[in-house]
Amino acid sequence: MVRTLRRTRCFAVLLVTALSAPVAGAALPTGTPPHAGHAAERAFIDALLARMTLEEKLGQLNQPRGLGNDTGPAAQAASEAQIGGGEVGSILGVDGARRTCELQRVAVQRSRLGIPLLFASDVIHGYRTVFPVPLGEAASFDPDEVAVAARHAAVEATAHGIHWTYAPMVDIARDPRWGRVVEGSGEDPYLGAAMAAARVRGFQGDDASSAPGSHLAAPDTLLATAKHFVGYGLAEGGRDYAGADLSERSLREVQLPPFKAAVAAGAQSVMAAFNEVSGIPMHANRGLLEGVLRGEWGWDGVLVSDYNGVQELMAHGVAATREDAGRLALRAGVDVDMVSRIYLSDLPAAVRAGRVPMAQVDAAVRRVLAAKLRLGLFDDPYRYCSDPARQEALTLTAESRAAARRMAQKSFVLLQNDGAVLPLSRSLRTLAVIGPLADHRRAMLGNWAVAAREEDAVTPLEGLRAALGMDTRLLVAQGAAIDGDDTSGFDQAVAAARQADAVVMFLGEHPDMSAEANNRSSLGLPGVQQQLALAVAATGKPVVVVLLNGRPLTIAPLQGKVPAILEAWFPGVEGGNAIADVLFGAADPSGKLPVTFPRNVGQVPIYYAHKNTGRPPSETEKYTSKYLDVAWTPLYVFGHGLGYTTYRYDPPRVSRPKLALDDLAQQVDVRVTNTGKRAGVEVVQLYLRDDVASVTRPVRQLRGFRRVPLQPGESRIVSFTLGFDDLAMYDEQMHQVVEPGTFTVFVGGSSSAEQSARFEVMAP
Numbered sequence: 148m149v150r151t152l153r154r155t156r157c158f159a160v161l162l163v164t165a166l167s168a169p170v171a172g173a174a175l176p177t178g179t180p181p182h183a184g185h186a187a188e189r190a191f192i193d194a195l196l197a198r199m200t201l202e203e204k205l206g207q208l209n210q211p212r213g214l215g216n217d218t219g220p221a222a223q224a225a226s227e228a229q230i231g232g233g234e235v236g237s238i239l240g241v242d243g244a245r246r247t248c249e250l251q252r253v254a255v256q257r258s259r260l261g262i263p264l265l266f267a268s269d270v271i272h273g274y275r276t277v278f279p280v281p282l283g284e285a286a287s288f289d290p291d292e293v294a295v296a297a298r299h300a301a302v303e304a305t306a307h308g309i310h311w312t313y314a315p316m317v318d319i320a321r322d323p324r325w326g327r328v329v330e331g332s333g334e335d336p337y338l339g340a341a342m343a344a345a346r347v348r349g350f351q352g353d354d355a356s357s358a359p360g361s362h363l364a365a366p367d368t369l370l371a372t373a374k375h376f377v378g379y380g381l382a383e384g385g386r387d388y389a390g391a392d393l394s395e396r397s398l399r400e401v402q403l404p405p406f407k408a409a410v411a412a413g414a415q416s417v418m419a420a421f422n423e424v425s426g427i428p429m430h431a432n433r434g435l436l437e438g439v440l441r442g443e444w445g446w447d448g449v450l451v452s453d454y455n456g457v458q459e460l461m462a463h464g465v466a467a468t469r470e471d472a473g474r475l476a477l478r479a480g481v482d483v484d485m486v487s488r489i490y491l492s493d494l495p496a497a498v499r500a501g502r503v504p505m506a507q508v509d510a511a512v513r514r515v516l517a518a519k520l521r522l523g524l525f526d527d528p529y530r531y532c533s534d535p536a537r538q539e540a541l542t543l544t545a546e547s548r549a550a551a552r553r554m555a556q557k558s559f560v561l562l563q564n565d566g567a568v569l570p571l572s573r574s575l576r577t578l579a580v581i582g583p584l585a586d587h588r589r590a591m592l593g594n595w596a597v598a599a600r601e602e603d604a605v606t607p608l609e610g611l612r613a614a615l616g617m618d619t620r621l622l623v624a625q626g627a628a629i630d631g632d633d634t635s636g637f638d639q640a641v642a643a644a645r646q647a648d649a650v651v652m653f654l655g656e657h658p659d660m661s662a663e664a665n666n667r668s669s670l671g672l673p674g675v676q677q678q679l680a681l682a683v684a685a686t687g688k689p690v691v692v693v694l695l696n697g698r699p700l701t702i703a704p705l706q707g708k709v710p711a712i713l714e715a716w717f718p719g720v721e722g723g724n725a726i727a728d729v730l731f732g733a734a735d736p737s738g739k740l741p742v743t744f745p746r747n748v749g750q751v752p753i754y755y756a757h758k759n760t761g762r763p764p765s766e767t768e769k770y771t772s773k774y775l776d777v778a779w780t781p782l783y784v785f786g787h788g789l790g791y792t793t794y795r796y797d798p799p800r801v802s803r804p805k806l807a808l809d810d811l812a813q814q815v816d817v818r819v820t821n822t823g824k825r826a827g828v829e830v831v832q833l834y835l836r837d838d839v840a841s842v843t844r845p846v847r848q849l850r851g852f853r854r855v856p857l858q859p860g861e862s863r864i865v866s867f868t869l870g871f872d873d874l875a876m877y878d879e880q881m882h883q884v885v886e887p888g889t890f891t892v893f894v895g896g897s898s899s900a901e902q903s904a905r906f907e908v909m910a911p
């Protein structure tokens with residue numbers, strides 16, 4: 148029996164924390180409401196709760212939509228009569244200082260208790276200043292830059308009256324058919340956790356100098372929502388909303404870590420997922436919501452349903468009536484009912500008849516009131532909306548555009564660059580610009596940018612024009628549409644290529660081929676774009692393909708034909724400028740893939756942190772785990788991305804070849820050298836493998852990364868520290884342990900890093 152170092156964890160606790168009943172007849176608090184401090188907060192809320200009728204309480208849990216925000220069946224919009232009647236606690240999808248102030252006034256002046264509203268919205272990757280889609284931002288491997296992007300979004304959105312965003316989406320996605328892969332940080336829980344925490348910090352602000360929680364009262368705090376809890380990214384067949392049959396091991400090792408990181412970073416809100424997990428729809432999943440999220444992790448924020456998610460318990464087949472659905476969701480720990488109105492209309496009778504305990508209603512109301520209190524809304528309900536000049540001044544500023552451009556530059560991934568075609572010279576005489584996305588404004592913005600305006604976006608063609616002098620002639624040809632089978636534009640495109648010194652093609656997906664409900668069963672370039680690329684490449688000219696898309700694409704046929712491929716995702720309002728910066732070398736490409744690119748759709752799911760199996764793939768052995776018709780390896784591995792220079796990694800050195808179980812601190816040093824002629828930024832990555840354990844382990848797992856700028860010829864030693872959390876796994880009894888034995892560290896520029904070192908954790 149191996150002895151291990153073990154960190155105990157409580158198993159899913161199914162008990163709701165009993166909250167004391169309100170003090171009957173308590174007077175409404177007077178004076179300044181408290182900002183922080185649990186006792187003060189509790190006293191304030193107790194007093195308020197004691198004044199509330201059942202309907203007013205359920206009103207606080209009711210979230211209707213504003214106008215024009217439907218991602219499901221049309222729902223009844225919030226009316227002033229309902230707000231004035233105390234039936235509304237928060238609203239989805241109303242923005243603008245003027246309108247939010249108007250509605251806030253109704254809540255404060257006309258409702259009996261004057262409790263302010265919360266305005267919620269999907270501020271996903273920027274607000275008016277649209278940043279790259281989240282998958283693109285993750286490719287930067289730069290959490291600090293991602294936090295800056297989220298901060299800009301928060302400043303703009305809060306100036307437009309919004310208190311609460313439904314972001315970040317932290318679902319781990321390993322099936323690129325699923326449209327929402329674009330909204331997350333890709334396939335890896337370690338990278339996903341870093342991005343989740345960064346976005347929460349950015350949205351909510353993180354003034355470390357203030358008392359814990361008190362910084363939330365700053366008027367540009369945007370409450371962050373980690374979504375969709377949990378397993379949403381595992382949709383079977385890549386079909387959005389489909390369920391997941393999930394082991395506790397992969398739940399804890401793969402799906403939960405980014406949520407845990409978001410919660411640890413202070414996320415004030417979490418959204419339940421539409422899907423079921425192992426037979427229990429998440430909106431009724433008391434074991435995971437009350438048990439893990441609230442019980443095990445001690446989280447006390449607001450749990451919001453997804454759009455109509457409470458009512459959908461009926462379609463799932465676990466609730467026969469609306470009341471059943473509401474009862475199950477409230478009991479599971481869902482505080483806010485987004486758009487189904489079930490809590491408001493169907494729970495009063497159930498509470499009165501004793502079928503729903505009042506304590507469950509009170510617990511949910513407390514959490515909603517606490518969020519309002521923490522934002523300072525009881526102090527000044529109009530603090531987010533009373534200053535239209537602020538809204539004007541903080542929208543689409545030079546600073547936010549500059550941040551969006553920087554973020555976009557860092558998000559691009561140079562997939563290949565045969566013959567060093569890139570960077571292009573600025574003194575080209577003629578440049579052909581080809582493809583359906585070269586001047587496509589929407590494609591800069593992605594599918595889900597609620598406040599985006601097309602006129603704000605700089606297209607690639609505009610970016611190239613701005614970057615090139617008058618001496619370069621641009622020959623522009625669309626060649627083909629994004630989709631469809633019309634090849635009539637090919638000749639013109641090929642003719643333009645023939646006349647040019649170099650060709651840049653903008654290919655990819657329409658933004659509406661990504662995001663919610665936009666799933667695909669094939670992953671190739673849509674329509675005839677691949678044929679177009681091959682026809683243009685056949686001219687023999689230096690051809691660069693820039694991809695604009697929201698998921699990994701199967702572009703194997705371009706390899707060896709098209710010399711340079713740059714993955715640019717949907718890059719935001721400054722996308723066109725950022726693309727020009729990178730194509731001409733004013734900025735270096737430094738992004739790395741946050742998700743594996745398969746060779747064909749039949750390889751899906753394919754991800755780097757897979758298990759070895761008893762018969763690991765071998766080219767020469769028939770009875771090993773692989774395919775007859777395609778290599779088992781991906782087209783581009785997780786973490787892959789080239790620069791305009793080259794790097795050498797020396798073998799890593801571990802500070803302590805042997806570690807004691809009770810002292811697991813390990814330092815890994817690696818020397819990285821820029822061996823090329825240009826400066827560059829390399830994302831140095833560290834992966835770890837637990838060589839032999841009591842349960843099977845992934846072949847390697849990301850455990851560290853660092854962006855390292857290097858001048859030509861410069862060397863740097865990059866140090867990583869590892870500890871319990873990096874070495875730990877869940878054993879057969881699902882205890883988190885570190886087991887004695889050897890571990891291998893791999894260090895390099897992608898998940899296929901080859902330089903390695905080994906150390907041993909000694910048995911006591």
Ligand code: BGC
Pocket residue numbers: 216218219239269313374453454663
């Ligand atoms: C999506 C959520 C989103 C909500 C509100 C739902 O359809 O799944 O991610 O926050 O709509 O717009």
